[in-house]
Amino acid sequence: MEWIRRYVMQRSAAKREELSNFEGVLMPSVSKMIEKNAKDIYGLRVIPMDVFEFEVDDDEEFYVVNLTNKTCHCGSWTLIGIPCKHAMTCIVLRELDCNQFVHKTFHIETYAKTYGPKFHGMPGHKMWPTTILARTLPPPFRKMPGRPNKRKRKKEADCNDPV
Numbered sequence: 001m002e003w004i005r006r007y008v009m010q011r012s013a014a015k016r017e018e019l020s021n022f023e024g025v026l027m028p029s030v031s032k033m034i035e036k037n038a039k040d041i042y043g044l045r046v047i048p049m050d051v052f053e054f055e056v057d058d059d060e061e062f063y064v065v066n067l068t069n070k071t072c073h074c075g076s077w078t079l080i081g082i083p084c085k086h087a088m089t090c091i092v093l094r095e096l097d098c099n100q101f102v103h104k105t106f107h108i109e110t111y112a113k114t115y116g117p118k119f120h121g122m123p124g125h126k127m128w129p130t131t132i133l134a135r136t137l138p139p140p141f142r143k144m145p146g147r148p149n150k151r152k153r154k155k156e157a158d159c160n161d162p163v
Helices: 002-019 028-039 076-080 085-093 108-114 150-159
Strands: 045-048 053-058 061-066
Touching: 002 108, 028 085, 045 085, 053 085, 061 085
Parallel strands: none
Antiparallel strands: 045 053, 053 061
């Protein structure tokens, strides 16, 4: 169990150091996904139905995008939390900031809160204070039910055979 504690402490320290290298509002991997979706919007046709509701034509398939509810009928945006190419088409059309349409989970601020608490060192168990209480005992051993024994079943079958 000692290695788990060390691993968690080292990992959170490394993540806090990585955090200083991030720029912008979103995580770098999410920014790459948004850039990819922004490149894939060419060739998609958008039909505005309302101020924030659109119908997007993608190769004979129509998708309804609602920027207010942050939904697209392809399901990707709802599932992942990152605008799909259909949503990106609508966001670009209205000249809006795509960072507002990404789920808060992928913001650097949320990432910083996750790895914000610091773990403090702990002395080894030999340095812990001793107590006057009785030592705790493990629960009593109880044989759990399992698969029946094969030999027992064969013996039972042999007993019923007439000799």
